[in-house]
Amino acid sequence: MAESRVKKAVRNIKYLLLGQIIACLATFVGRSVFIICLNKEYLGIGGLFNNILSLLSLADLGIGAALNYFLYKPLAEQNESLTAAYMNFYSVAYRIIGVVVIGVGASLIPILPYIIREQTSIPNLSQIYFLYVLNSGVTYFFSYKSAMFIADQNGHVDARNNIYLSVAKTFFQCVVLLLTKDFILYLVVQALTTLAFNIRISVKANRAYPFLKHYRKERITKKQRGDLFHYIKAMLMYKSGMVLITGSDNVLITMLDSLIITGLYSNYALILTALNRISAVVYSALTSGFGNLNVLSEPAHKQTVFSRCFFLNNWITCFCCVCLWCLFQPFITLWAGSDYLLAWPVVFIIVFDFYLRNMNQPVHSFKSAGGLFWKDRYCSIVEATINLVVSIILGRTMGILGILWGTAISMIVTRSWVEPYVVFKYTLGQNGKWYCVEYGKFTVLTAALSFITNRLVMLLPYGNIAAFIGQCLICMIVPNAIMVLLFHRKPEFRYALDLVRKKLRR
Numbered sequence: 001m002a003e004s005r006v007k008k009a010v011r012n013i014k015y016l017l018l019g020q021i022i023a024c025l026a027t028f029v030g031r032s033v034f035i036i037c038l039n040k041e042y043l044g045i046g047g048l049f050n051n052i053l054s055l056l057s058l059a060d061l062g063i064g065a066a067l068n069y070f071l072y073k074p075l076a077e078q079n080e081s082l083t084a085a086y087m088n089f090y091s092v093a094y095r096i097i098g099v100v101v102i103g104v105g106a107s108l109i110p111i112l113p114y115i116i117r118e119q120t121s122i123p124n125l126s127q128i129y130f131l132y133v134l135n136s137g138v139t140y141f142f143s144y145k146s147a148m149f150i151a152d153q154n155g156h157v158d159a160r161n162n163i164y165l166s167v168a169k170t171f172f173q174c175v176v177l178l179l180t181k182d183f184i185l186y187l188v189v190q191a192l193t194t195l196a197f198n199i200r201i202s203v204k205a206n207r208a209y210p211f212l213k214h215y216r217k218e219r220i221t222k223k224q225r226g227d228l229f230h231y232i233k234a235m236l237m238y239k240s241g242m243v244l245i246t247g248s249d250n251v252l253i254t255m256l257d258s259l260i261i262t263g264l265y266s267n268y269a270l271i272l273t274a275l276n277r278i279s280a281v282v283y284s285a286l287t288s289g290f291g292n293l294n295v296l297s298e299p300a301h302k303q304t305v306f307s308r309c310f311f312l313n314n315w316i317t318c319f320c321c322v323c324l325w326c327l328f329q330p331f332i333t334l335w336a337g338s339d340y341l342l343a344w345p346v347v348f349i350i351v352f353d354f355y356l357r358n359m360n361q362p363v364h365s366f367k368s369a370g371g372l373f374w375k376d377r378y379c380s381i382v383e384a385t386i387n388l389v390v391s392i393i394l395g396r397t398m399g400i401l402g403i404l405w406g407t408a409i410s411m412i413v414t415r416s417w418v419e420p421y422v423v424f425k426y427t428l429g430q431n432g433k434w435y436c437v438e439y440g441k442f443t444v445l446t447a448a449l450s451f452i453t454n455r456l457v458m459l460l461p462y463g464n465i466a467a468f469i470g471q472c473l474i475c476m477i478v479p480n481a482i483m484v485l486l487f488h489r490k491p492e493f494r495y496a497l498d499l500v501r502k503k504l505r506r
Contacts, residue, residue: 016155016156018159019162019163020274021278024277026166027170028274033178037177037181040260041122042263043262043267044254044266045122047262047265048262049132052115052251063097068151071147071151075152080211081215082218083148084211084214084215085220086228087148088215095140099137102133112125112126115251127184131188131190132187135190135194142201145205148209148212157204161200168193168197173186231374237373238373238376238379245384245410253403257395257399264341265400268347271331272354275320309362310362313361313362314359314438314439317355318442319480322450322479325450326474327457327471328350329344330457330467333463334463351450353404355443356408356412359416375422376421379414383411383415386406386410388406390405390409420432445486453474456478
């Protein structure tokens, strides 16, 4: 069973990574055409409206996470009727959510002038905003079916669908921009392609799991519904905080700094989103395996799996932070021009936020797989409150720098220690002292490697393709070589190396 989990996870990660790499390339091509055809204000509008819609995603009440969690056991036990019963519940819930998102989103149109206080040259803001709302809302009507593939450790099917979606959407949007420079038509294409590919994944789920139609009238019991709503309550509290944290930055930047700065930040956020998507799909593939592991394995084996994942995550996060710190400015200069650069202190806090968020990934995945959101249900609310208060106070005097520091401070004083405590107490059965020690070691190591690598990268000029390739090679070789020297005897490193060797032999 463990071997099956590993094989499925590796297969899913392979396809999901391929999908995200293609999606990232498509996104950068699309953004490049966007920058050529439209001005910085449109970048700011896109970033602002996407953040508002992330706030509206609170409407799903945590049902998405509950969907995956409650499918793990019936799928592992091959209980088709119970699996179908949960899916029938979710189908009704998600149709209601889609209507609510579109309705609530549209009702916010009158407050847009209070968010965008400065004069803008962009016409038809209300229509543009509604198209963003529509694109977000229609996904709820069909996309929930993809959860079947993910929970059943067949996420590669959903990944292939997303590859086709990314390529098709980018192609048609680029054609529209180059021919018409019409932003509204650009958004119409986005909504239509998203809808088409969500219908496609729904059809594929019906074919792959024909028992869903056979048990269409199956319903969960009163007790199962009670357990489900108990979990959703915890997820609602967790997600309320997380949505306020992730969805408020661009709104605050627009209100306390400027729409132009929001546009500049959106380019950096685009790169972070690309990396976070790759990280998310890896942990999405692993979390379904963790869910299966949580049902079928003993605490000692869970501890072994966690330590391996934690070590690999630390390595990847350290490497990514070194690359971001060293390559952010050279890449933006080469890609969009020096006019699109943010100040170095802002770049530092962007990378620091990324570090804090991603170092917590293994803990969060084990918490999700174990259904432990009730245990720390108040944490994200406290974090969001601290984030909002500190961001507003610092943002009034420091602009974007203060707003981003508010996010970092709120993570440090809450989630960075609360989630590990919950996972170690209720899933792994340990006090987690070694976790704190390892976290501290990698924090110091990441800072040291970032400094050393950046000193070497700065020897090469900006704005030159050949120099940028050289900078990328430095970032690839230097931190990884040092980490190999430091960790080559570590059991977790040798385990990962053995997996790679086996894969290469095949």
